[in-house]
Amino acid sequence: MTAADFKQPAFVRTLPTDALPPPASMTGAIGWARANLFSGPFNILMTVLVILLIVWVVPPLLKFLIIDATWSGTDREACLSSATRPEAGACWAFVRERLPYFIYGSYPIPQRWRVDIFFAMLAIGIAWLLWLRAPRRDLGALYFFIVLPVVSYILLKGWPLIGLANVDTSLWGGALVTIVVATVGIVVSLPVGILLALGRRSRMPAVKLFSVIYIEFVRGVPLITVLFMASVMLPLFVPDAWSPDKLLRALVGIAMFASAYMAEVVRAGLQAIPKGQYEGAMAVGLNYRHMMRLIILPQALKITIPNIVNTYIGLFKDTTLVSIVGMFDLLRTIESARIDPKWATPVTSATGYAVAAIFYFVFCYGMSRYARYTEARLAKSDRR
Amino acid sequence: MTAVPASERPKVSLLYNPRVRTITYQTLLCAVIAFLAWSAINNAIENLRRAHIASGFEFWKFTSGFDISQALIDYSSTSTYGRAFWVGLINTLVVAGIGIVLATVVGFLAGIARLSKNWLLSHIAGGYVELVRNLPLLLQLLFWYNAVLKALPELRDSLTLPGGGFLNNRGLFLPDPIVQPGFEWVLGAFIIGLVGATAFRVWAGRRQERTGEQAPVAWVALGLIVGLPLIIYFLAGQPITLAYPQKGRFNISGGMELLPELVALLLGLVVYTGAFIAEVVRAGILAVAHGQTEAAYSLGLRPGPTLRLVVIPQAMRVIVPPLTSQYLNLTKNSSLAVFVGYPDLVQVFAGTVLNQTGQAVEVIAVTMAVYLTISLVTSLVMNWYNSRMALVER
Numbered sequence: 099m100t101a102a103d104f105k106q107p108a109f110v111r112t113l114p115t116d117a118l119p120p121p122a123s124m125t126g127a128i129g130w131a132r133a134n135l136f137s138g139p140f141n142i143l144m145t146v147l148v149i150l151l152i153v154w155v156v157p158p159l160l161k162f163l164i165i166d167a168t169w170s171g172t173d174r175e176a177c178l179s180s181a182t183r184p185e186a187g188a189c190w191a192f193v194r195e196r197l198p199y200f201i202y203g204s205y206p207i208p209q210r211w212r213v214d215i216f217f218a219m220l221a222i223g224i225a226w227l228l229w230l231r232a233p234r235r236d237l238g239a240l241y242f243f244i245v246l247p248v249v250s251y252i253l254l255k256g257w258p259l260i261g262l263a264n265v266d267t268s269l270w271g272g273a274l275v276t277i278v279v280a281t282v283g284i285v286v287s288l289p290v291g292i293l294l295a296l297g298r299r300s301r302m303p304a305v306k307l308f309s310v311i312y313i314e315f316v317r318g319v320p321l322i323t324v325l326f327m328a329s330v331m332l333p334l335f336v337p338d339a340w341s342p343d344k345l346l347r348a349l350v351g352i353a354m355f356a357s358a359y360m361a362e363v364v365r366a367g368l369q370a371i372p373k374g375q376y377e378g379a380m381a382v383g384l385n386y387r388h389m390m391r392l393i394i395l396p397q398a399l400k401i402t403i404p405n406i407v408n409t410y411i412g413l414f415k416d417t418t419l420v421s422i423v424g425m426f427d428l429l430r431t432i433e434s435a436r437i438d439p440k441w442a443t444p445v446t447s448a449t450g451y452a453v454a455a456i457f458y459f460v461f462c463y464g465m466s467r468y469a470r471y472t473e474a475r476l477a478k479s480d481r482r
Numbered sequence: 483m484t485a486v487p488a489s490e491r492p493k494v495s496l497l498y499n500p501r502v503r504t505i506t507y508q509t510l511l512c513a514v515i516a517f518l519a520w521s522a523i524n525n526a527i528e529n530l531r532r533a534h535i536a537s538g539f540e541f542w543k544f545t546s547g548f549d550i551s552q553a554l555i556d557y558s559s560t561s562t563y564g565r566a567f568w569v570g571l572i573n574t575l576v577v578a579g580i581g582i583v584l585a586t587v588v589g590f591l592a593g594i595a596r597l598s599k600n601w602l603l604s605h606i607a608g609g610y611v612e613l614v615r616n617l618p619l620l621l622q623l624l625f626w627y628n629a630v631l632k633a634l635p636e637l638r639d640s641l642t643l644p645g646g647g648f649l650n651n652r653g654l655f656l657p658d659p660i661v662q663p664g665f666e667w668v669l670g671a672f673i674i675g676l677v678g679a680t681a682f683r684v685w686a687g688r689r690q691e692r693t694g695e696q697a698p699v700a701w702v703a704l705g706l707i708v709g710l711p712l713i714i715y716f717l718a719g720q721p722i723t724l725a726y727p728q729k730g731r732f733n734i735s736g737g738m739e740l741l742p743e744l745v746a747l748l749l750g751l752v753v754y755t756g757a758f759i760a761e762v763v764r765a766g767i768l769a770v771a772h773g774q775t776e777a778a779y780s781l782g783l784r785p786g787p788t789l790r791l792v793v794i795p796q797a798m799r800v801i802v803p804p805l806t807s808q809y810l811n812l813t814k815n816s817s818l819a820v821f822v823g824y825p826d827l828v829q830v831f832a833g834t835v836l837n838q839t840g841q842a843v844e845v846i847a848v849t850m851a852v853y854l855t856i857s858l859v860t861s862l863v864m865n866w867y868n869s870r871m872a873l874v875e876r
Contacts, residue, residue, distance in 0.1 A: 134601035141600045148602045304508035308515060318857035319850045320814035326832055327850070330842040334529045335522035415618035422820065429621055436628075448629045454621050462616035 162187045162445075163452065170194070177443045188449045192441045199435060200453065203271010203426045209263065213274055216250045220281065228468065230475075243285065254278075267345035271426035273457065275345070279352055279417045279427065284410055286353040291360025296390065298365055309361070316358035321419055325351040329423035348420040356413045363409055367402035368394065400476055407469035411462045418458075429454050526843065533840070541839045542567075548834055550825045552741055563835050570830030571852060577744065577826060578813040581751040585812060586805075588752055589759020596764050607760065614757035619815055622754055627746035627822045637733070646726045648734055654745050655727040658738035664721035671714040675706035682706070743824035747816065755812045762808060766801035767793065799871050806864050810857055817853075827852060 106112065123129060135145045166187025168177045177189035193200075202210050223246050226238035254274075256264035270278070297309030316324065328351030333341045342350070371394055379389035399406070421430035432450040435441065496502050530537060542564040549559050553569045554576065595607035614622070632651055635641060640650040648655040679702065686697035715721070727737025770793050778788040819826035820833055827849060836845040 134599065137599065141598075141603075144598070144600050144603045148600075148606050151606070302504050302508050304512055308511065314858075315850075315854065318854040320817040320828070320853055322817045322820065322828055323832065323846060323850050323853065326828075326836075327846050330836070331526075331846060334526045334842065337525055338529065338532075411616070415616075418618040418620040419818075429618070429624070433624065444633060447633075448625075451621060451625045451629055455617055455625075458618055458621060459613070459616050463612070466616065 161185075162448070164188075174439075174441050174443050174446075177441070177445055179444075186443070186445050188452060189441070189443060189445050190449065192435075192446055192449060193453050196435045196441070200272045200428060200431050202274055203431055204269045205271065205274065206263075206265060206269065209265055212253050212262070212265075216253055216274075217277075219246060219250065220277070247285070267343050268424075270345065272431045273428045275420070275425055276417050276428045278345075279348060279420055279425075280414045282349050283352045283356045283413045283417070287356035287360045287409070287413065288406070290353070290357035292364050292395070294357060294361035295364035295368060298361065299368055313358045313361050316355055317362065321351075321355050321416055322422055324355045325419060325423050327351070328354070344424050348423050348425050351423070352413070352417065352420065355416070356409065359409050359412070360406070363402055363405040364398065366405065367398035370401055371398050403476065404469050404473050407465055407472075411465050414461055414465070415458065428457060530843075535840045535842075537841065537844070539844060541835075541841055541844075544839075546835070547838070550830060551823075552744065552825055563839070566835060567827075567831050567848070570825060570827040573824070573830070574813075574816055574819075574826040574828075577747055577751070577816045577819065577824065581748055581755065581812050581816065582809050584748065584752040585755040585759055585808075588756030589808075590763050592756060592760035593763025593767070596760060597767060611757045611760050614753055615761070619750060619754045620818055620821060623746060623750035623818055623822055626749045627742065630749075631742045631746050637729075638731075640729060640734070646724070647737075648727055648729060651742065652734075653742045654740040655734050656738045656740065657724040657726050658736070660723050660725050662721040662723060664718040667718045668711050668715045668721065672707065672711040675708075675710040678710075679703035679706040741824065743819070743822045746822050747819050747824045750818075751812055751815060754815070755808055758808050758811070759805060762801055762804045763797075765804075766797040769800045770796045802871070803864060803868060806860060810860055813856055814853060 119125075120129075123132060136142050164187070166183070166185055168187065168189050168191050171177060171189075171191035172195075174192075176191050177186055179186040198207075198210070202213055205213055223238070223242040226232050226235065227242055232238060252260075252262065254265065254270070255267070256262045258264060294309050294313055297305045298313060300306050300309070325348065328347045329344070332347050332350060336342070375393055375397065376389065379393040384392065417427055418429045420427050421433075426434070432454050436446045436450040543562050545560055546563050546566045547559050548566075550557055550566065550569050552573055554572050555565075555569060557565055557569045592607045592610060595603050596611065598604045598607070634649060634651040637650050637652060640648040640655075643649055643656075646657050682697075682702050683699050686699050690696055725736050725738075727734050727739075774792055774796065775788055778792040783791065816826055817828040820829040823829065832845055832849045836842060839845065
């Protein structure tokens with residue numbers, strides 16, 4: 099009997115049937131919820147607890163920040179709770195009135211356009227550098243690292259010869275100080291950090307020793323003590339005539355601190371480069387400077403970008419500590435405004451901190467998103 | 483291959499001789515640093531002399547004349563500056579110690595929650611980590627202190643906590659355990675239990691290597707370390723009594739008082755460092771290849787032992803070094819106490835003592851030396867641990 103002789107019984111299908119759709123309980127929203135929220139007794143418990151937490155936190159927060167909030171008013175009376183409004187919410191009227199102070203500090207009001215120009219120039223510089231398809235990014239780097247520092251120094255500090263009145267740095271404040279300190283820290287710490295990292299891996303014992311001592315010393319102590327040192331010891335160490343102003347002391351402290359951390363980040367990158375890269379560079383006859391500039395550092399910096407940005411985020415958050423040496427950064431201006439009798443109410447503090455939280459979160463989260471984006475873009479070249 | 487005689491080698495200019503170059507560079511560097519140090523010291527001496535500030539450590543024995551709100555050793559305003567230093571140092575260590583324990587708990591819970599298969603739980607944990615890591619610690623500290631703790635009810639309307647504690651804007655008041663005679667027996671039992679459990683573990687390990695038989699180490703250890711002292715505790719007639727805080731009209735007496743500054747500092751440090759530890763834990767667990775779990779399952783291990791014997795030991799190798807640096811960060815960040823007025827080393831010593839004596843160089847140097855010592859000791863322990871735990875490669 100051959101296969102052709104075999105008679106297919108009538109009750110056997112000749113074709114396979116279509117697959118049944120998955121049970122309704124496994125697909126769509128219900129299936130998703132079963133798989134991700136209610137997959138077992140423990141998960142059900144967790145889900146319920148988290149939902150309770152959200153219900154406990156989110157509606158009161160929205161109620162405080164938006165529904166019960168005071169949007170306009172001229173003094174604390176507007177933000178107090180009253181018979182008609184038993185629960186006073188966030189006092190946005192206070193923020194509205196004090197916003198210029200939060201941005202400029204005590205910078206003289208007629209001169210504030212100079213700060214605005216500085217912000218605009220900084221924004222242009224950052225966009226030019228970060229937007230990858232921007233034209234002439236080499237000019238952008240020149241602008242950011244050479245033109246911008248000089249022009250902003252003249253603009254903010256003043257140069258009576260060209261008609262810009264001097265503004266003492268003790269009058270600077272608010273977001274201006276935060277951004278100036280962060281920018282200087284970011285711009286200074288990378289090159290100094292690279293030098294220190296190279297020094298730490300150098301074969302010259304004296305160079306290596308000094309780099310190690312510096313890095314380990316600064317990383318071993320809290321930023322506050324470094325700032326204290328910059329603020330009380332720096333004036334002692336220089337001749338009386340050169341005694342630096344408070345802002346410069348804070349800048350020196352922050353830059354010293356950030357450089358040491360940057361050095362360790364860069365060193366990790368240098369160590370991750372295979373030895374063959376060094377040997378290859380030497381074999382084609384490059385000297386140390388060319389080897390580092392053309393072969394090693396481009397690769398090392400590329401793989402350390404996420405960590406460099408993390409250091410920058412830390413630096414940005416650390417700028418809040420400059421208030422210990424008497425600078426009025428954003429957080430400090432909010433601190434001094436919230437206890438001002440004109441606006442002091444039970445809700446003023448929370449409102450002020452909410453403003454600060456939004457400001458810092460936007461900057462830090464923005465930086466971390468950009469780092470992730472860059473990382474993903476650079477990872478493309480490693481894909482095979 | 484024959485050696486080229488020295489006379490026939492091409493003459494290289496001294497400028498390009500690597501040996502000469504390195505020596506020149508290093509001499510230059512040393513000279514510059516020596517010059518900077520010399521001029522700094524010279525200027526410092528000159529400036530100090532002009533300001534009539536004494537130098538040296540005589541001030542260590544002078545009477546301080548100020549009070550400290552939290553002193554765990556005897557201290558009053560008639561004590562010396564040296565005593566104030568120790569009070570500050572102990573307060574720093576207290577806040578760092580408690581903070582490290584709590585931050586570890588918070589961090590591990592949040593890190594594991596972030597990897598949970600429960601969508602809601604993992605996203606809530608992720609939201610916590612992202613929010614907290616992107617806000618300055620100082621902002622969080624000020625928020626906890628000024629917006630939360632200072633906004634708590636007055637003493638009259640104190641919140642009563644379950645278990646007999648009170649919470650108001652003057653701090654947290656908890657029952658204080660008081661040790662009665664007879665407690666030494668419990669302590670002794672605890673030590674015996676600890677020794678016994680260690681011995682049993684060693685014995686069980688050896689036996690397992692010899693015969694393959696497993697012993698219930700965890701249960702025996704639990705019984706010895708927790709059970710034995712508990713039995714002795716009840717046999718000795720419960721030698722710990724709790725002193726409950728009593729609420730009066732104007733103050734709360736008895737019990738254990740935690741300053742609002744300490745509570746705020748702890749909350750801030752724990753929430754902040756916990757988020758960083760959560761990331762460390764998550765990265766550590768993700769670093770263990772999934773094949774390890776699958777291999778363990780295919781060997782027949784249940785999920786519990788898989789986690790305990792396969793995943794966690796490998797994850798810990800990745801977790802511990804960054805975890806230690808988070809502990810160090812927490813210790814260093816505790817110096818932000820100065821902003822909420824908790825009397826830690828920086829607030830007491832680099833703050834009040836510095837202002838009163840004016841001896842900036844000595845005071846700052848001592849403060850930095852303390853933190854440096856803590857960091858270096860931790861690094862040494864870490865290096866030892868790492869060399870023990872490092873993968874032995876071919």
